[in-house]
Amino acid sequence: MLQRPAVSAADNVRPVCEDILKRVQSDGDSALRDYAKRFDGRATDAPLLCSDLDFDDAEKQLDTELKDAIKQAYNNIRRFHLAQVPKNISLSTQPGVACELRYQAIDAVGIYVPGGSAPLPSSVLMQGVLAQISGAQTVVLATPVKGDTAIAPAILYAASLCGIKQVLQIGGAPAIAALAYGTDTVPKVNKIFGPGNAYVTMAKQLCAQQVPGLAIDMPAGPSEVLVIADARANGEFIAADLLSQAEHGPDSQVILLSDSAEVIAATEKALAEQLKTLPRAEIAKAALENSALIKVQSIAQAVEVSNLYGPEHLILQLGESAEFLPKIKNVGSIFVGDYTPESAGDYASGTNHVLPTYGYSKVYSSLSLLDFYRTYTVQTVTKSGLADLAKAIIPMAAAEGLDAHANAVRIRLGEKQ
Amino acid sequence: MLQRPAVSAADNVRPVCEDILKRVQSDGDSALRDYAKRFDGRATDAPLLCSDLDFDDAEKQLDTELKDAIKQAYNNIRRFHLAQVPKNISLSTQPGVACELRYQAIDAVGIYVPGGSAPLPSSVLMQGVLAQISGAQTVVLATPVKGDTAIAPAILYAASLCGIKQVLQIGGAPAIAALAYGTDTVPKVNKIFGPGNAYVTMAKQLCAQQVPGLAIDMPAGPSEVLVIADARANGEFIAADLLSQAEHGPDSQVILLSDSAEVIAATEKALAEQLKTLPRAEIAKAALENSALIKVQSIAQAVEVSNLYGPEHLILQLGESAEFLPKIKNVGSIFVGDYTPESAGDYASGTNHVLPTYGYSKVYSSLSLLDFYRTYTVQTVTKSGLADLAKAIIPMAAAEGLDAHANAVRIRLGEKQ
CATH class of the missing domain: 3.40.50.1980 (Nitrogenase molybdenum iron protein domain)
Structure with a gap:
């Protein structure tokens, strides 16, 4: 699914x-x-x-x-x-x-x-x-x-x-x-x-x-949200979050995982209601066709599913998230609690909205300041430092058949080549 | 050149x-x-x-x-x-x-x-x-x-x-x-x-x-070294460094920039001498054909040339490097002083020898621990925090024509949609 x-x-x-x-x-x-x-x-x-x-x-x-x-x-x-x-x-x-x-x-x-x-x-x-x-x-x-x-x-x-x-x-x-x-x-x-x-x-x-x-920068893909909601979650909040993802485009994917059939039913009802007045309803409806509201056995199971799926956006509408947060991986950005909609991060919380999607969250990072930097290294070795390093360099260069590498050390230490 | x-x-x-x-x-x-x-x-x-x-x-x-x-x-x-x-x-x-x-x-x-x-x-x-x-x-x-x-x-x-x-x-x-x-x-x-x-x-x-x-990881390319040497530099050390790059393969590129004609001449003489006994001399000779020993006007000019070229390895055989180091960019790894041959970093100094080459040092990093990590973000907003963020989210969502994004905030604050 x-x-x-x-x-x-x-x-x-x-x-x-x-x-x-x-x-x-x-x-x-x-x-x-x-x-x-x-x-x-x-x-x-x-x-x-x-x-x-x-x-x-x-x-x-x-x-x-x-x-x-x-x-x-x-x-x-x-x-x-x-x-x-x-x-x-x-x-x-x-x-x-x-x-x-x-x-x-x-x-x-x-x-x-x-x-x-x-x-x-x-x-x-x-x-x-x-x-x-x-x-x-x-x-x-x-x-x-x-x-x-x-x-x-x-x-x-x-x-x-x-x-x-x-x-x-x-x-x-x-x-x-x-x-x-x-x-x-x-x-x-x-x-x-x-x-x-x-x-x-x-x-x-x-x-x-x-x-x-x-x-x-990172590979682009369709936008996606996964919501994990417990039995106390508000179906109207969930529906609003699903729609704010679905309105991006017909290829958006939106998923709800809940351990409560009542919450899923409430979300379905709220989706129908909110779609009535949404200007981009046609786009959102098309996206909802690729999407799924899924009953899970437990929130722990939902976290496992999320880790396998690797969502771009993960919303946790949970009474208590602290137990689950350390177990979550493979996400672009996490939105914790009932009052943290995805649109907070899309615009104004301060986190970056350029996020890995389409499964790339297993290996690519959310856009961060480091993407505008590169790193390089510098080493400064003294003559006695080199004499000590030689014990590593010379046998390894010999093992790798790279004699000039060894010579560059020997010549500096006044050893015969 | x-x-x-x-x-x-x-x-x-x-x-x-x-x-x-x-x-x-x-x-x-x-x-x-x-x-x-x-x-x-x-x-x-x-x-x-x-x-x-x-x-x-x-x-x-x-x-x-x-x-x-x-x-x-x-x-x-x-x-x-x-x-x-x-x-x-x-x-x-x-x-x-x-x-x-x-x-x-x-x-x-x-x-x-x-x-x-x-x-x-x-x-x-x-x-x-x-x-x-x-x-x-x-x-x-x-x-x-x-x-x-x-x-x-x-x-x-x-x-x-x-x-x-x-x-x-x-x-x-x-x-x-x-x-x-x-x-x-x-x-x-x-x-x-x-x-x-x-x-x-x-x-x-x-x-x-x-x-x-x-x-x-990063794009691969032929290996390369650029040596910047002043008038007091040792031609034998320089030649040994050039050869330890040249022996990697016939497509290796090795370059010397010096403000001293005497150092260039001494390097040429030492190259000929060291090649006589080098097991991989044929490979090194082929690489030297793509390569250049260049007389520059000053060490400052050499640094400018290096920044434009963007070498994988940069060796500074200078009496005093401190003046020039802050001006250097676009390198994979820098080797400072007469006793820091490239082979130190290739094997044992501790820096990584996986480096951007072929001009990629303008934008790619030397391999670092961060390449084995990814980053993601987490945000947690309180109800009053969301009420304040709404002043940014709702007008921006409206400007971008994304009403469901605004609704996800309004519905949480009990506002009409």
Whole structure:
């Protein structure tokens, strides 16, 4: 019952993306303008990057309530991710052998924010705050803008809070190619973050294969939630959480595990009721068809099932979670208690909403500040330290048939080679 | 002059690997036995996994000097990586909103150790120590064994120090497929580590694409070293370091940047001298043909060049490194001073020798303990905390057109939807 629906891109996605990548690589900005016209109906003389004036206009146009909302979310996300700033590690492994692990912010990052039916300022914050804290020298945000409309003020306002100055008004595979290869207008980046449709995902994968030194964030997949609820849980809360996942798209998967038949029945009733007034009811209904409300023997069994399934979002509507939390693994993010809906983490609690899904939570991490850093090591050995290390290096190099490795030690110690 | 040689797998590598993956997926152990016979000349009844007896024999057969060498390397590597054990993070982003970042060891990991012309116990340690510290429940080491010989005692001894009990005597793409899909004998793992030839690399990439929830370590590439040396540096030391990289393979790249023509001349002379007695001289000579000894204007300029090139290994043979170290980035590992040859880090200083190469040091990390963990987040919101968060969630959900997200908050606060 927990089988995830198969996901496969249409056959033409790969060749279409390959063409776009080649074209952007060879023709740069003019290719970007052509694609913006073809895919988004932009004027050919529309500027590729937002201007300072665009940022000023966004600030003026945005209503105060939404501005304050974005600022509150920004502050919480910033607090949680500031606590993740990494510290270098330094120690001597033996006398005369000093070793360090050092963190380096990735120089140049690209952040993709998909278009969809509405602008997504939350997606700007969930990536932009991290880039800002890391101190990346170059941060380019790319997002599609339709026709002759201006870019959504909420996007630019969120970007400006994150200190992002370069906003590329281009979407889809052409935007990814621009970030990967660079153009006259768009700086080439080292790592591309952000969700997107099948073309964006394919373009990211192809670029990562084709451009040496380019990295991308985690694999994308349909969004999913698993709710574990005990007999005292509120069916209306559960239904609201299931629907807030289901409204994302028809391929969303939503699952309830409860040891109470009454709670399952109450949830079913509340689902029917809440669907009546939901604007995105058709999408949510389609998603509910892939989904399941399952009676389990016990909450302990529900935790076992969750660990096997590996949900992106796990909501624990339990009177007492403390017993179960240490046993939970393979999740993207956990929402504990009756008053922690998934939408808290989607927007404003401070945790990141970019999470591994589709079973990747067994091995991939939730997006964290460390994704904007890399580590490298440093060692400093004294002559006497090397004399002692030689007792390990020389026999092992000999066993591995690598004589020059041994020579590099012997020659320094004045030994015959 | 610093252009890296192009690397591309032969055309048949992909289809060959695709066949092997399919075959192992469908036929399991019997496919593994067939491939072991075909590729390595193993007997069809040779056991796939090493026995306790094999471990005991290895312990007895290995000479004391090599045993002590492996133990010393193990201890240093363990000390450096123990210092990397991550700590969970917990804070309140605002009153009533508790957020946590938690670390989870990846359950099941596969470690590949290539065959090559000699057994590579260092490759066992550089992966196995990390798996041991993380406490991964399942650790499977795979390595090819030729003909009717027993597996190299040094491999099994290093594995036993790391607490590895499951050693698969199979190499190449079949081993990777076994780890990715699992067979009756081989447990399926969540992440596959380790270097290998073009087939191993391709098999890892294909498996990562085909098996949901499977991850692999960093992209592989030819090994490389860049030495920065000042006028007081010793040409013989430099030559020994260049050769210890060049002997890895004909595609290795070795570079010297010095502000002293005399040092470059001394290095050239020492290279010719040391090559005379080097067993792997032919391989080293081929590598030296792709390589360059370059006169720079200053050490500061050399550091700029290094940052652009992004070397896997960077050796600083400088009288004073402290001025330059903070300016260096985009490296895998740095070796500071006249008495820190690359072979110190390759075997025994304690740092990891699995490093990003081929320009990936701009964005990928040196292998560290964190590669054996994943992170997830937990949030716990109180009712009053949610009432305050609602000021951020509800306007943002409205702006993004996601009404069910807002409803999940309103219904909990008893507000009308």
